[in-house]
Amino acid sequence: MTAPHLDLDLAEAVRQVLPSVRADLERLVRIPSVSADPAAAPHMESSAAEVAALLRQAGVAGAEVTTLGNSRPAVLGHRPGPPGTPTVLLYAHHDVQPPGKRADWDSDPFEPTERHGRLYGRGAADDKAGIAVHLAALRAHGDRLPVGVTVLVEGEEEIGSPTLAQFLQAAGHRLKADVVVFADSVNWSAEVPALTTTLRGGASVTVEVATLRHGVHSGLFGGPVPDALTVLCRMLAGLHDERGDVAVAGLARGHADPLDLTGSRLRAEAGLLEGVQLIGTGSLTGRLWAAPAITVTGIDAPPVGAASNTLIPAARAKVSMRIAPGDDPIRAREALASHLRAHAPWGARVTVEPGALAAPYARRADGPAYAAARAALAQAWGSPAVDIGAGGSIPFVTGYAELFGDAEILVTGVEDPDTRAHGANESLHLATFERACLAEALLLRNLAGRATS
Numbered sequence: 001m002t003a004p005h006l007d008l009d010l011a012e013a014v015r016q017v018l019p020s021v022r023a024d025l026e027r028l029v030r031i032p033s034v035s036a037d038p039a040a041a042p043h044m045e046s047s048a049a050e051v052a053a054l055l056r057q058a059g060v061a062g063a064e065v066t067t068l069g070n071s072r073p074a075v076l077g078h079r080p081g082p083p084g085t086p087t088v089l090l091y092a093h094h095d096v097q098p099p100g101k102r103a104d105w106d107s108d109p110f111e112p113t114e115r116h117g118r119l120y121g122r123g124a125a126d127d128k129a130g131i132a133v134h135l136a137a138l139r140a141h142g143d144r145l146p147v148g149v150t151v152l153v154e155g156e157e158e159i160g161s162p163t164l165a166q167f168l169q170a171a172g173h174r175l176k177a178d179v180v181v182f183a184d185s186v187n188w189s190a191e192v193p194a195l196t197t198t199l200r201g202g203a204s205v206t207v208e209v210a211t212l213r214h215g216v217h218s219g220l221f222g223g224p225v226p227d228a229l230t231v232l233c234r235m236l237a238g239l240h241d242e243r244g245d246v247a248v249a250g251l252a253r254g255h256a257d258p259l260d261l262t263g264s265r266l267r268a269e270a271g272l273l274e275g276v277q278l279i280g281t282g283s284l285t286g287r288l289w290a291a292p293a294i295t296v297t298g299i300d301a302p303p304v305g306a307a308s309n310t311l312i313p314a315a316r317a318k319v320s321m322r323i324a325p326g327d328d329p330i331r332a333r334e335a336l337a338s339h340l341r342a343h344a345p346w347g348a349r350v351t352v353e354p355g356a357l358a359a360p361y362a363r364r365a366d367g368p369a370y371a372a373a374r375a376a377l378a379q380a381w382g383s384p385a386v387d388i389g390a391g392g393s394i395p396f397v398t399g400y401a402e403l404f405g406d407a408e409i410l411v412t413g414v415e416d417p418d419t420r421a422h423g424a425n426e427s428l429h430l431a432t433f434e435r436a437c438l439a440e441a442l443l444l445r446n447l448a449g450r451a452t453s
């Protein structure tokens with residue numbers, strides 16, 4: 001056990017570094033590092049250079065900007081720990097989502113602004129605050145860092161990490177660690193910290209329906225002759241049953257701790273319109289984290305403005321599916337394709353083109369690094385952490401887990417339910433941020449006693 005005065009020292013050290021870390025976070029937010037915008041490439045460069053410089057100042061001497069082919073710039077660095085101590089990989093990303101319409105923001109998205117205990121700005125939470133948390137933990141330990149650290153700050157997370165798999169392969173042994181701290185997720189509330197222990201995977205298809213060799217006059221042929229768009233709509237309508245559960249057979253479905261998620265909290269967070277019902281059955285967390293979900297994300301058909309009285313010969317739709325932890329993405333995608341083919345009415349021609357896959361993720365969350373993290377979070381927040389799932393996939397987590405099966409992966413974060421990552425008025429809850437900084441400093445201290453693998 002560690003003597004209590006050491007905790008007090010560490011808490012004091014975190015308090016002392018916070019103003020400088022906050023200033024550095026604000027400087028990073030001012031750089032519009034939008035990975036989706038080719039015109040922002042120079043900002044991506046300066047953002048990466050700034051992150052590398054901050055890490056070097058924080059004692060990660062070899063931190064430098066690295067690219068693979070034409071990937072967006074990432075930052076990678078390593079600082080060895082005392083002999084016999086574990087290596088901890090600290091992950092965050094420095095790219096951000098596009099800001100969207102300026103009019104939807106109450107202040108300039110790239111000018112960090114504090115209001116009512118929150119810091120507003122694109123990337124103020126997702127995920128430049130993740131970088132700042134790592135900086136805080138490193139600075140608080142100063143030259144007495146109790147573990148080795150490798151820091152990876154990715155530059156293309158917000159565009160789906162297209163070159164990450166290659167990067168993981170290429171960087172290989174340089175990324176090997178005993179424990180990973182992935183600081184890009186959400187807490188259960190501003191008062192209750194969370195560890196994200198499961199992720200849903202994904203699979204998508206594009207379905208095309210054809211009924212006619214060419215478009216024909218709806219007045220002359222409508223009635224006995226079916227149009228492709230109506231056929232497509234009937235097929236899409238069959239993807240859910242009357243209660244709103246996914247109707248595709250053969251998909252896995254698991255359980256999740258219901259926690260205290262209420263329908264009204266979910267309605268508010270999602271912005272669901274009054275009178276519109278939540279769909280499906282089972283606990284809400286189970287539906288969000290451990291059950292399949294199907295959404296139609298696009299349809300190719302004539303736009304309403306160009307609509308004429310014509311029976312449409314062909315139409316297509318993109319169908320996107322989330323799959324439960326434990327399910328197999330290839331099998332799940334085939335189940336979706338079979339369902340669509342089997343539910344085409346009136347002999348319509350159907351082609352299903354397979355789309356992208358993402359593996360789900362679920363690992364045991366009871367190893368020694370989890371114990372170290374739970375102790376650190378409970379101490380920093382004054383409230384024990386809950387285990388949550390995430391509805392979406394995280395390419396780094398699944399990719400890293402595939403490559404380094406032995407590492408314990410801790411998915412932490414600074415976001416809270418009001419963060420609005422990716423939306424207008426994204427913000428960081430500053431008290432949550434302070435707790436996250438202290439928790440990570442305590443975590444590194446707690447991990448120092450863990451044996452290397």
Ligand SMILES: [Zn+2]
Nearest residue numbers: 126127157184
């Ligand atoms: Zn993120």
